Amino acid sequence: MSATSTSATTLSAETLFRRLKRRDPSAWRRFAVLYGPLVYSWARQAGRTPPEANKFVATFARRLASRIDEYRPEQGKFRDWLATQCQKLLDTQEPEEASEAAFNRKQWGGVILRALYEAGDTQQQTLFRRVMFDKESTEAVAQDGGLSKMSVYEARSRILHQLRGDLSAELAPGEKPVTRTPTGCLNPQAIHTFSIGLAPQETIDAAVVHLKACETCRESLWQNDCSSDPLVNLVRNLPPVEPHVDEQECKLAVNALKTNLQWMEPDGAPAKATKTSAPAASKPAKTKAAAGAAVSAAPNALGPGMWITLAVVAAVVATLSLLVIGAW
C-alpha cells in the first residue's frame, strides 16, 4: 500500500520470499521447514487425520509452488495469503460435506521458533531466547555465561538479522530503509539498525568490531530503545505455537518435502509424484466413480506414480466385475 512497504527487502541478504520467487532450491527447503508444519497443523485443525494431513502438505506445497508469483507483499502478510490458499484447497477437497476448513490463523509462533533454530549458532540462539523470549536482563545473561554485555547484543543483532530475512514477508510494511554505517563512530541511526539486526551482514560485522573497541558507542547501544521495531515486537510477544506440529506424520511430511524437491517445479514441468502419497494411494478404491472423484478433487496432485496406481485400480475393478458377472 505505502511506497515504503517493500523497503525491508532492500537488505543485502535476499529475503526468503524473494528467493522462493526465483525458485532457489534452498529457499524452498527452508519454506518446507518453516511453513510445512503450519500447513500440517491447519489441515489437522480442519479435521484431517494425521496421514491425510501429511498427504495434504505435499499436495498443497505443489500447488503453492505453481502460484507463488501471485503473492504480492503489499497486499498483506505471507501467512495470511498462505492461509487463504490453504483454506481454498481444504474446502475443494471436501465437496460433499462443504467443510468450513476452520483453523486458528493466530497460532503460528512455531514458524518464528523454527526460524530461530535455523539462525546463528546454538550459543547465540540461547542468548537470544533468554533476552527476547524470557526477557531476562542483558547483564544477567552475560554474567551467567561469563560473557561481555556486547556479546549478548551481538548475538541479538545477528539473530534478528537472520530472522528478518526469513520473516520479512510476515512484518507490517513501513520499515525504514537501511543506512550505511559510516567508518568511525556510529551515528544514532546506525546504532539502531545494528540493534534491531536491520543492517546488512557486512555492516553488522564492521559495527561489532567498532563497538567492541569504543566505549562511547557501546554506551549509545545500551541506551538505544528498539521496542518500536515490528520484528522485535513480534519476537517479544511470540504468538501461540500451532497445535499438532509435534506429531510424527508432521515430521514425515516436512522430511518428504525437504528430501525431494520435485514438488517445487512449476505445473508445466514433468514433476513426479511425491513419495508421501504412496501408502494412501495403494489402498484400492471401491468403485471407478470413487477413483474418478479422487482425480477431480486433486487434479494437481497426479504424477506418473498416481496414474499407474489408478490404472491398477481400474484393472482390479474390471477383473472383479468380470468375476461377478461370471458368478451370475
Ligand SMILES: [Zn+2]
Ligand atoms: Zn565509537
